[in-house]
Each structure stands twice: as structure tokens, then as C-alpha cells.
Amino acid sequence: MTAISVPMAPPSAGLVSPPRRFWLRSYLLLLRWQLLRQRRLLVLFVMVQLAIGVGVIYGFAFLVPSITPSVALFFSTGAATLTLILIGLVVVPQEIAQGRMSGRAAYLSALPVPRLAPMLADVTFWVLVQLPGSVATLVLAVLRFHVGLHISALIIPAVALTALTSAAVGCAISMSLPPMATQQVSQFLSIALLLFSPINFPLDRLPLVLQDIHRGLPVFYMADLIRGALTGRHQTSVALAYAVVGAWCAACLALSARAASRRN
Amino acid sequence: MSPAVLEVEALTKRYRKGVLANDGVSIQVEAGEVFGLLGPNGAGKTTLVSQILGLLVPDAGSVRIGGQDVTARPERARWLCSYQPQADAPVDGLSPREAVELVGRIRGGAPTAVRRRCDQLFGELDLIGAADQRVPLSGGMARLTGFCMAAVRPGAVVVLDEPTNDVDPLRRRALWALIRSLADDGAGVVLVTHNVVESERCVDRLAIMGAGRVLSQGTPAQLKADLGAPLRIQLTLDEAGSEPAGRPPGLAVSNVTGRRMLGQMELADVGDVVAWAKEQQDQGVVSEFSVGPASLEDAYARWVESPEESRL
Numbered sequence: 001m002t003a004i005s006v007p008m009a010p011p012s013a014g015l016v017s018p019p020r021r022f023w024l025r026s027y028l029l030l031l032r033w034q035l036l037r038q039r040r041l042l043v044l045f046v047m048v049q050l051a052i053g054v055g056v057i058y059g060f061a062f063l064v065p066s067i068t069p070s071v072a073l074f075f076s077t078g079a080a081t082l083t084l085i086l087i088g089l090v091v092v093p094q095e096i097a098q099g100r101m102s103g104r105a106a107y108l109s110a111l112p113v114p115r116l117a118p119m120l121a122d123v124t125f126w127v128l129v130q131l132p133g134s135v136a137t138l139v140l141a142v143l144r145f146h147v148g149l150h151i152s153a154l155i156i157p158a159v160a161l162t163a164l165t166s167a168a169v170g171c172a173i174s175m176s177l178p179p180m181a182t183q184q185v186s187q188f189l190s191i192a193l194l195l196f197s198p199i200n201f202p203l204d205r206l207p208l209v210l211q212d213i214h215r216g217l218p219v220f221y222m223a224d225l226i227r228g229a230l231t232g233r234h235q236t237s238v239a240l241a242y243a244v245v246g247a248w249c250a251a252c253l254a255l256s257a258r259a260a261s262r263r264n
Numbered sequence: 265m266s267p268a269v270l271e272v273e274a275l276t277k278r279y280r281k282g283v284l285a286n287d288g289v290s291i292q293v294e295a296g297e298v299f300g301l302l303g304p305n306g307a308g309k310t311t312l313v314s315q316i317l318g319l320l321v322p323d324a325g326s327v328r329i330g331g332q333d334v335t336a337r338p339e340r341a342r343w344l345c346s347y348q349p350q351a352d353a354p355v356d357g358l359s360p361r362e363a364v365e366l367v368g369r370i371r372g373g374a375p376t377a378v379r380r381r382c383d384q385l386f387g388e389l390d391l392i393g394a395a396d397q398r399v400p401l402s403g404g405m406a407r408l409t410g411f412c413m414a415a416v417r418p419g420a421v422v423v424l425d426e427p428t429n430d431v432d433p434l435r436r437r438a439l440w441a442l443i444r445s446l447a448d449d450g451a452g453v454v455l456v457t458h459n460v461v462e463s464e465r466c467v468d469r470l471a472i473m474g475a476g477r478v479l480s481q482g483t484p485a486q487l488k489a490d491l492g493a494p495l496r497i498q499l500t501l502d503e504a505g506s507e508p509a510g511r512p513p514g515l516a517v518s519n520v521t522g523r524r525m526l527g528q529m530e531l532a533d534v535g536d537v538v539a540w541a542k543e544q545q546d547q548g549v550v551s552e553f554s555v556g557p558a559s560l561e562d563a564y565a566r567w568v569e570s571p572e573e574s575r576l
């Protein structure tokens with residue numbers, strides 16, 4: 001038999017129960033796993049997001065011929081919100097579906113990590129990837145349309161809550177539907193978000209029915225939270241916006257956690 | 265006798281489609297022992313392992329690890345067990361070292377201890393050269409990386425689902441030694457394998473499973489003794505399916521696969537059996553044959569081929 005020189009830790013030592021700060025530790029290690037595994041494409045991902053940011057500012061000018069500073073303000077702040085929501089509703093469910101097919105999800109499910117930690121690590125990764133693009137969009141908007149920004153510290157909780165809530169919604173959808181259905185639903189949602197959601201334009205432009213529907217959905221409040229934190233101007237009460245988005249976030253996280261710990 | 269680190273009692277699992285995958289399975293694995301789970305495809309080995317790890321909920325029965333019932337608390341099972349799944353670990357984009365170190369850290373290991381253990385495992389398996397490469401891994405390399413991910417910070421129970429598949433013979437030898445050393449260091453190792461011949465040297469006890477049940481369990485010596493025939497003969501037939509005629513009564517054929525025929529016999533019957541085999545060879549029905557002491561493979565073949573008959 002081969003000689004083993006380094007003594008192993010006794011199997012029971014430290015493994016019977018989770019180590020201290022188990023949640024944070026698992027989350028950071030899973031985030032590192034995600035960063036290492038995607039590093040080859042990281043630059044490409046960031047470039048694409050930058051291109052989208054530039055495209056939004058220059059592209060919308062073709063769509064809407066006369067862009068006033070207030071329209072530009074909606075577009076540039078709306079673009080940041082829209083990409084955050086799309087990450088949660090489209091990219092995260094796709095990652096989950098792909099993880100299920102490649103066996104990554106099954107492998108992670110046998111590791112001692114909190115059930116929602118892999119999803120949170122994925123969301124964080126994609127938000128980090130998207131961040132340079134959002135910043136570029138805003139900088140360009142300021143340069144090209146002389147949009148006046150008044151950025152407050154509330155931008156951090158606003159972005160975090162928006163990203164987390166969208167991902168929780170996406171996660172809840174993808175865990176309760178088969179992969180192909182998930183794809184269809186997320187495609188439908190991205191069109192609905194782009195054309196029928198008060199992200200790139202004010203709420204009162206929508207028909208009354210859609211306005212009422214949006215008062216119960218988180219999208220309008222997400223856009224308002226981010227726009228408010230970037231410009232200092234809100235369309236609705238900040239407390240109400242946090243309450244609605246927070247409630248959606250909690251409900252969908254609870255659904256996702258239940259789905260993630262469901263066993264056959 | 266040291267206390268059992270894993271106690272599986274009367275575990276029963278029926279899948280939604282009605283397949284009874286585990287039917288009252290009971291096994292006990294002690295700390296410091298390698299326990300083999302052998303059986304043909306579909307015998308219920310992976311279902312059993314999934315229930316031990318808390319990935320599947322049993323319909324009946326219990327799983328206790330280190331004296332704690334983990335059936336209702338799967339998160340405890342994940343701390344107490346480290347696991348190499350049957351499918352390759354998802355290490356795309358990572359070097360073997362990165363993957364193994366990440367799992368070691370996730371399982372609560374300190375960075376330096378994990379790195380040292382990593383060096384040791386890669387050293388033993390002669391993988392130092394490949395450890396830092398991020399190229400897509402060959403089947404064998406992926407398998408070994410998966411093993412290291414389970415062994416870098418072993419749990420009280422280490423579950424290995426077919427760790428030797430696709431691994432080259434030299435590294436397989438080192439792998440068997442490492443599996444043995446996991447048990448020597450105090451873990452209870454559950455080893456699912458189809459490699460009956462090589463596992464005989466590594467396992468302390470084993471269970472042979474078939475159709476969701478444990479057909480027989482014990483040490484390799486006990487299982488061989490249960491055969492009641494200490495010698496084996498292996499014949500290579502000239503043509504698959506052409507079974508030689510006029511078999512002597514002392515020969516119990518346990519397994520025929522393609523051109524290979526396996527049988528067992530008592531010491532007193534060796535003369536008759538060898539004479540018959542020689543005659544078959546002269547007639548061209550058998551191309552070659554060999555006689556030796558009965559092995560674990562003989563016991564396995566007997567149980568798997570005809571479980572009803574073996575139980576008599």
C-alpha cells in the first residue's frame with residue numbers, strides 16, 4: 001500500500017456541523033467557483049453589456065426622433081433597470097436549466113451549502129458582469145443628452161433589491177416549470193417588460209388597466225427606486241416601493257427555497 | 265467491534281412510476297472499513313446511496329449517521345458524508361486543483377490544510393502535471409478529479425460511486441490504496457463498484473444487491489465460503505452461445521457471458537471437471553480453460569445469475 005505522509009483530519013472533526021459564518025462562506029466560495037469557471041468568457045460578457053449600454057443611448061435615438069433630456073433620462077435610467085430585471089428573469093432561469101442538464105445542480109445539491117446560496121452567487125456574478133455596462137450607459141447619457149444625475153447612496157440597496165427580486169422571480173418560475181416552458185415564459189416576459197412596462201416611460205402613458213396591474217407588480221417600483229436613487233425624483237413613495245418589491249422578493253425567495261429543498 | 269458510523273435499516277423506496285428500487289435494505293458500515301456495494305445495473309445501488317446522502321426521501325426505514333437520524337435532516341447528511349457521484353463532477357472551466365480546493369474549502373477546510381491535502385492526493389495519483397491545466401479532462405482524469413473532490417476533506421462517511429471507471433491500471437492501483445487509506449484514517453467508506461475482481465483486495469465487507477434487495481452480505485471470505493465450492497474453472501468457448509455438452513455433475517456453472525463461462529466445484533470433483541474440459545478443448549468447443557481458487561467474482565456471479573437458487 002502507498003504510504004500516506006500527511007495525516008488527514010479525523011472525519012468527524014469540524015464536519016458534524018456547519019462552520020462559523022457558514023452562509024457567507026458558502027456564498028463567497030460559490031461566487032469564486034462561478035468567477036473561475038466563467039473567466040474565459042468574462043471579458044466577452046462585459047463587452048456585450050457595454051455594447052448594449054452604448055446601443056441603448058444611440059439606438060433609441062433612431063426609434064424616437066426627438067430625444068429631450070427628460071426622455072433621455074427615462075431611457076438611460078430605464079436601461080439600467082431593464083438589464084437588471086432581464087438578468088433575473090432570463091439569464092438566471094437559463095443558468096438554472098443548464099445547471100440541471102449538465103449535472104452541476106445535482107453535484108451542488110450534495111454539497112453542504114445553503115439551498116439558495118448557488119442562486120445568489122449566480123445573481124451576484126451576473127450583476128457584476130452587467131455593472132460596467134450600466135455605468136457606461138449613464139455616463140454616455142450625461143455626455144450626450146446633458147442628463148442631470150443626483151446619485152444617492154440608496155442606489156446600492158435599490159440595485160441589490162431589484163437584482164435579487166428579479167432573480168427570485170426567475171428562479172421561482174424556472175423551478176416550477178419544465179426547462180422548455182421556462183424559456184417560453186422568459187421570452188414572453190422580456191417582450192412584456194420592454195414594451196408594456198413603465199421602465200422606459202412614465203406609468204401614466206399606459207392604459208388604465210395596465211396601470212392598475214403594474215401597481216401590484218414589482219416592475220414599476222423597481223424602476224422608480226433606481227431612477228429615484230439616480231436622479232432624486234420619484235414617481236411614488238419610496239417606502240411603498242420598498243414594501244412592494246420587498247414583499248415580492250420574500251415571497252419568491254420562499255417559493256424558490258421550498259423548491260430547492262424539495263426531494264423526491 | 266467499533267461502532268457503526270452508518271446504519272441503514274429496512275430502507276424502502278418506490279419511484280413514482282411504480283419501480284420498487286429499494287426493498288427493505290439494511291446495511292451497517294463501521295468507521296475504518298470499506299464497504300462494497302456490488303450488483304448489476306438497476307440493482308438499486310445508486311438509489312440507496314442517494315437516500316444515505318439525503319437526496320431522496322425513503323418511503324420507509326431509516327438512515328443513521330454517527331448515531332443521528334438524518335432521514336428528516338438531509339442537511340446534516342451532507343455535512344457528514346462526502347460524495348463522488350456516478351456522473352462526472354462539473355468542473356468545466358476549472359483546473360482539477362481549483363475544483364478540488366473549492367470543494368475542500370466548501371466542506372470547511374482551512375486553505376493551507378486543503379492545499380496540502382490536494383498536493384498529497386494529486387501526488388499519490390500522479391496527477392501533479394495535469395493538476396493546473398484547464399483543458400477539458402479525459403474520462404479518467406475527470407473521474408480522478410471527482411474522487412479527489414470527495415477525498416479532500418472526507419466526511420465521517422465517504423460515498424464513492426464507481427470511482428475506478430475509465431482510470432488507467434497504474435493509477436487505479438494508487439486509487440485503491442487511497443480508498444483504503446480513507447478508511448484507515450477513520451472514515452466509513454461506501455464503495456459502489458462493478459469492478460468485482462479488483463475491489464476484492466480493498467473491501468472489508470460487502471453487500472451484493474439485486475432487484476432492490478440485499479441478496480447477501482459479509483466479508484469476501486464469508487461470501488466465498490457460502491458458495492460451498494472452493495475452486496473455480498473459467499472456460500473460453502470457441503463460439504458465443506455454444507455451451508459444451510455433457511457437463512459433469514460436480515460442476516456448478518454460475519455465469520455465462522459471451523464466450524466466457526464460469527463454474528465452481530469441490531476439491532474432489534476437480535479431476536472429473538478438468539478431464540471434461542480437456543475433452544471439450546480437444547473437440548474444439550472450448551478454446552482454453554483455467555482452474556483456481558474461487559474468487560469474489562464467483563460468489564457475485566452465483567448470486568446475480570440465480571439469486572433464488574443461491575438462497576436455498
